[in-house]
Amino acid sequence: MAAPVKQNKLIRWIDHRLPVFTLMEHELNEYPTPKNLNYWWNFGSLAGIMLVIMIFTGVFLAMAYTPQKDLAFDSVERIMREVNYGWLMRYIHMNGASFFFIVTYIHIFRGLYYGSYKTPRELLWMLGVVILLLMMATAFMGYVLPWGQMSYWGATVITNLFSAVPVVGNAIVTWLWGGFVVDNPTLNRFFALHYLLPFVIVGVVMLHLAALHQHGSNNPLGIDRKGPQDSIPFHPYYTIKDLFGLGVFLLFYAAFVFFWPNLLGDPANYIPANPLQTPPEIVPEWYFLPFYAILRSVPNKLLGVVMMFGSIFILFLLPWLDTSRVRSATFRPIYKWFFFVLIVDCVALGIVGAHRPEGIWVVIGRIATAYYYFHFLLMMPFVGWFERPRPLPTSISSAVLKGGGRLAGAGATMEKP
Amino acid sequence: MRKLVLAVAGAAALGLGAAWAQEASQPLPDEHWSFDGIFGTYDRAELQRGFQVYTQVCAACHALEHLLYADLGGPNGLGYSEAEVKAIAAQAQVTDGPNDQGEMFQRPGRPSDPFARPFANDKAARAANNGALPPDLSLIVKAREGGPQYVYGVLTGYREPPPGVKMGQGMNYNLQFPGHQIAMPQPLRDDSVTYADGTKATLQQEAHDVVAFLTWASEPTMEPRKRTGVKVFLFLLVATVCAYVVKRRIWASVH
Numbered sequence: 001m002a003a004p005v006k007q008n009k010l011i012r013w014i015d016h017r018l019p020v021f022t023l024m025e026h027e028l029n030e031y032p033t034p035k036n037l038n039y040w041w042n043f044g045s046l047a048g049i050m051l052v053i054m055i056f057t058g059v060f061l062a063m064a065y066t067p068q069k070d071l072a073f074d075s076v077e078r079i080m081r082e083v084n085y086g087w088l089m090r091y092i093h094m095n096g097a098s099f100f101f102i103v104t105y106i107h108i109f110r111g112l113y114y115g116s117y118k119t120p121r122e123l124l125w126m127l128g129v130v131i132l133l134l135m136m137a138t139a140f141m142g143y144v145l146p147w148g149q150m151s152y153w154g155a156t157v158i159t160n161l162f163s164a165v166p167v168v169g170n171a172i173v174t175w176l177w178g179g180f181v182v183d184n185p186t187l188n189r190f191f192a193l194h195y196l197l198p199f200v201i202v203g204v205v206m207l208h209l210a211a212l213h214q215h216g217s218n219n220p221l222g223i224d225r226k227g228p229q230d231s232i233p234f235h236p237y238y239t240i241k242d243l244f245g246l247g248v249f250l251l252f253y254a255a256f257v258f259f260w261p262n263l264l265g266d267p268a269n270y271i272p273a274n275p276l277q278t279p280p281e282i283v284p285e286w287y288f289l290p291f292y293a294i295l296r297s298v299p300n301k302l303l304g305v306v307m308m309f310g311s312i313f314i315l316f317l318l319p320w321l322d323t324s325r326v327r328s329a330t331f332r333p334i335y336k337w338f339f340f341v342l343i344v345d346c347v348a349l350g351i352v353g354a355h356r357p358e359g360i361w362v363v364i365g366r367i368a369t370a371y372y373y374f375h376f377l378l379m380m381p382f383v384g385w386f387e388r389p390r391p392l393p394t395s396i397s398s399a400v401l402k403g404g405g406r407l408a409g410a411g412a413t414m415e416k417p
Numbered sequence: 418m419r420k421l422v423l424a425v426a427g428a429a430a431l432g433l434g435a436a437w438a439q440e441a442s443q444p445l446p447d448e449h450w451s452f453d454g455i456f457g458t459y460d461r462a463e464l465q466r467g468f469q470v471y472t473q474v475c476a477a478c479h480a481l482e483h484l485l486y487a488d489l490g491g492p493n494g495l496g497y498s499e500a501e502v503k504a505i506a507a508q509a510q511v512t513d514g515p516n517d518q519g520e521m522f523q524r525p526g527r528p529s530d531p532f533a534r535p536f537a538n539d540k541a542a543r544a545a546n547n548g549a550l551p552p553d554l555s556l557i558v559k560a561r562e563g564g565p566q567y568v569y570g571v572l573t574g575y576r577e578p579p580p581g582v583k584m585g586q587g588m589n590y591n592l593q594f595p596g597h598q599i600a601m602p603q604p605l606r607d608d609s610v611t612y613a614d615g616t617k618a619t620l621q622q623e624a625h626d627v628v629a630f631l632t633w634a635s636e637p638t639m640e641p642r643k644r645t646g647v648k649v650f651l652f653l654l655v656a657t658v659c660a661y662v663v664k665r666r667i668w669a670s671v672h
Binding site: 035074077080081087088091232236237240241243244246247248250251254255257258259261262267268270271280 | 455482483488552555556559560561562564595635636637638641642643645646647649650653654656657660661663664667668671
């Protein structure tokens, strides 16, 4: 297909030597996409946009921030008070972390529900898990930078986890800290890495997209496209749909940035770091609470650390733990319910993580942790074997033409014109 | 299957709810503020009264590290004119230097100076306060769970200790403060200050005014933030509706 952009002489000259325009034409414009994607498919592009927003605001914040332990807290307050629109940059960045995790978690659960990790998209999924891990590392180190009480004590608690490693644990912690306590060297290296890792994420996102475009998006029916009648070009159909989704998302995001900027944060982080005074409760940001709950639910420190990290690493194995050949949970009557229980389980873990591990919270935390592992290690293989999936539609078009609100799940009814 | 799952989920939800309800802390006061809500603004007269309470009472022990005198003027300030800000700053003595002879010297404050601190350093502050450190107040409202309600609760929460409660040495009983024992003696009472604008200085009035002032101090950019927010929100609303209409039109040809 002859692209209209090629008519310009200069563009032809460049494209002949460096085919960027051809690439853009293929991957952004005519890129064939299933016609039945619902609004849950918006969250991938939203995550990409959040990454750009975070890098953009982060670069401007770095211009006014001082990574030195006696000046870091004050430099953040200077950004808030004296730098022009510094408050805006900081609140966008600070709340942006939360919203980045919200869209990423939704993106992941969408993949879980519609089986987007199954063949031939295993590597696409695994690259996504790598991005999640990088995001977590970046967010954790970013939270340390304001050098408030939660920054300091959060950094102390989380880096101390590595001391659980047998034999070399304490040496690792000293190495991470650059000293024998969390101190200026720790802050310096966290700043350097917090600036570096987002660009590593950009690189892995490129690979994630390359893997995505190899076979194209999965879809709510989870069946392969049978021919051109099942596809539509990415532009204008999904560019406009993503744009509309972006607008809705930004309404929520802006509400927090401008009207409730500190609702998701911990007030204790507006107290400067004090190594001599432990705060009554050391709580991570909300997006880490489920993992924190797993950590604290296990009585053994090393095992707790292993199970906390394991809860993410287990996702790497998901394509092989799930034995069902049917991708979409729409056609999997039993798995579908387990999926919703998993969501409840993760929310429960999040709530447990926000409370002291006492009384009933310990019990709930342990049950929820056990259930999390049960879901992936036992339920997924076994349900895949025993479950009788409902009949799949013959093609995307036939399901769409039948007006299959029932077949295509909740999304199809949303997008019916 | 479905019933079982729903039952389990329901039980889990009940369990969580019950566990949550167990953790009750001291309820916060229900004071209304001019800066509440998305259209809320600071009341300049209230801020100026609060500033008077801070200067005449709190400033004896508590610093406002992150504020400059210049912050009192300007569009996000307390409504003082440039001349008034200069006069307020000039009341403070500031150590400057070294001069050409290599000596530090005292001079009257200028608007570009940070607020004068009551103590030279934390050790001096502790020494003067029975070992307790009066915290900096420039972020106190943002740094406490409950924000303005909590600070108001502490300022109005002083009571005689109930019989049977053993108080620590030099500690005071406070309803709001976690653990009810606070080192700070009751700072505000009726008529602790005489307001320049003639407002009757009850304890509640003083506490309300100074909390409003401290809320401003912890975030002087709140007004431009909310103003910008309303504009951004309206813009996004219109843009999103437009995008939706265009989306419907483009997608009308599919299926």
